[in-house]
Amino acid sequence: MAWAPRSEFPSLSVRLSLSALVGEILKQRRRAWSAERLSEKEGAFTGEVSPTMLLDLGCKYVILGHSERRHKLGESDAFINQKVRVALADGLDVILCVGETLEQRKNNQTEALLDQQLTLGLAGVSADTLTRLSLAYEPVWAIAISSTMPLHSRRRTRTPSFGAASDRYLGRNRLRSLR
Numbered sequence: 001m002a003w004a005p006r007s008e009f010p011s012l013s014v015r016l017s018l019s020a021l022v023g024e025i026l027k028q029r030r031r032a033w034s035a036e037r038l039s040e041k042e043g044a045f046t047g048e049v050s051p052t053m054l055l056d057l058g059c060k061y062v063i064l065g066h067s068e069r070r071h072k073l074g075e076s077d078a079f080i081n082q083k084v085r086v087a088l089a090d091g092l093d094v095i096l097c098v099g100e101t102l103e104q105r106k107n108n109q110t111e112a113l114l115d116q117q118l119t120l121g122l123a124g125v126s127a128d129t130l131t132r133l134s135l136a137y138e139p140v141w142a143i144a145i146s147s148t149m150p151l152h153s154r155r156r157t158r159t160p161s162f163g164a165a166s167d168r169y170l171g172r173n174r175l176r177s178l179r
Contacts, residue, residue, distance in 0.1 A: 035061070038092070062087045081123050096118075099117075100139050
């Protein structure tokens with residue numbers, strides 16, 4: 001077979017049309033859709049998903065700050081903050097994940113770490129968008145582990161104290177509603 005240049009890109013138009021169709025179908029459902037990642041930049045970045053793409057597909061939420069992305073892919077609190085601000089500015093509600101490693105937990109660093117993740121992760125976020133923010137406590141030690149934490153540790157962690165940052169950003173009543 002000889003190679004011949006194409007003057008048109010039918011697979012691209014099919015893919016875009018399919019995305020639009022899927023988006024319309026999903027928007028008609030009585031469900032709220034979410035995504036687990038988001039590019040902090042708009043445009044063509046291979047493997048990334050822009051806020052516009054998520055909104056076109058009917059997503060309402062985006063989950064940011066996953067523990068494994070923080071610890072295995074090196075996503076910093078500042079980088080996560082960029083994504084949080086972009087998502088909120090573009091109209092997506094954010095589920096912000098926070099959590100500690102087992103070592104940090106054993107060294108009684110949980111509250112300080114959660115406070116840091118909230119403070120840095122929400123820096124520059126306007127108060128009027130906080131109603132579109134939820135928190136997910138996602139400790140690294142609880143993700144895909146072969147051993148389990150003792151029951152008394154799990155009970156203690158069920159409603160973690162998020163420290164001063166939670167009071168500053170969410171207020172006690174909002175934090176209670178997230179637990």
